[in-house]
Amino acid sequence: MKKLSRVLLVACTVAAPMLYSATAAAQFAKPEDAIHYRQSALTVMATHFGRIGAIVKGERPFDAATVQADAALVASMSKLPWAAFGPGTQGGKARPEVWSDNAKFVQASQRLEGDVAKxxxxxxxxxIAQIRTAFGAVGASCKNCHDSFRAR
Ligand code: HEC
Structure with missing residues (x-):
């Protein structure tokens, strides 16, 4: 009997994550986890984007290798937040329009990814001239989405 309950316990532990992954919000056990994840990814992306900004504005000396490393990190991070805006993860500073006008939100995230690739x-x-132009386009992409989808 003892052995059977241990088997059942193991079966349940394995089944629970499988049930979660059957839904879209799947990767996150709780909505707060999704909110924390997307805010973290956005914060790291913004940090590396800001470092490029300091160079573009002449506040830090231009160094091509540093800009390349920061741009690569911005590109990686820019892919992460969007999956954490799944159904049922309303909250944080995200406006309800993220979910009610989701096609436009997805489009704004794709625009960002395109500009970040450039x-x-x-x-x-x-x-540096090309970097400055591309930096400006990315900044406009951030603003474009924040204007509609981020609470002030
Ligand atoms: C497709 C829409 C979209 C784009 C594009 C976007 N953001 Fe955001 N951003 C949001 C939303 C929505 C929030 C609020 C998220 C939350 O609180 O759950 C947010 C929050 C943030 C935050 C605050 C995170 C926190 O800890 O509260 C920072 C910083 C940020 N964005 C920076 C940027 C930067 C920099 C860019 C461009 C490189 C950018 N975002 C592009 C939608 C976007």
Whole structure:
């Protein structure tokens, strides 16, 4: 009997995550986990984007390798937040429109990813003028989404 209950316990422990992954919000056990995850990814992305900004604004000396490394991190991080805005994860500073006008939100996230890819190409060119232009486009992409989807 003892042995059977241990088997049942193991079976339940294995089944629970499988049930979670059957739904869209799946990767996160609780909505708070999704909110924390997306805010963290956005914060790290913003940190590396800001470092490029300091160079573009002449506050830090231009160094091509540093810009390339920061642009690569911005590109990686820019792919992460969106999966954490799944159904039932309303909250944080996200406006309800993220869910009620989701197609537009997805479009805004794709625009960002496209602009970030161009920033990465510009970073690889090592040309500060190209980097500055691409940086401006990414900044406009951030603002475009925040204007509609982030609470002030
Ligand atoms: C597709 C929409 C979208 C794009 C594009 C976007 N953001 Fe956001 N951002 C949001 C939303 C929504 C929130 C609020 C998230 C929350 O609190 O759950 C947010 C929150 C943030 C936060 C606050 C995180 C926290 O800890 O509260 C920072 C920083 C941020 N964004 C920076 C940026 C930067 C920098 C860019 C561009 C490189 C950018 N975002 C692009 C939608 C976007």
């Amino acid at each position: 920033l990465q190409t510009a970073a690889q060119s090592g040309d």
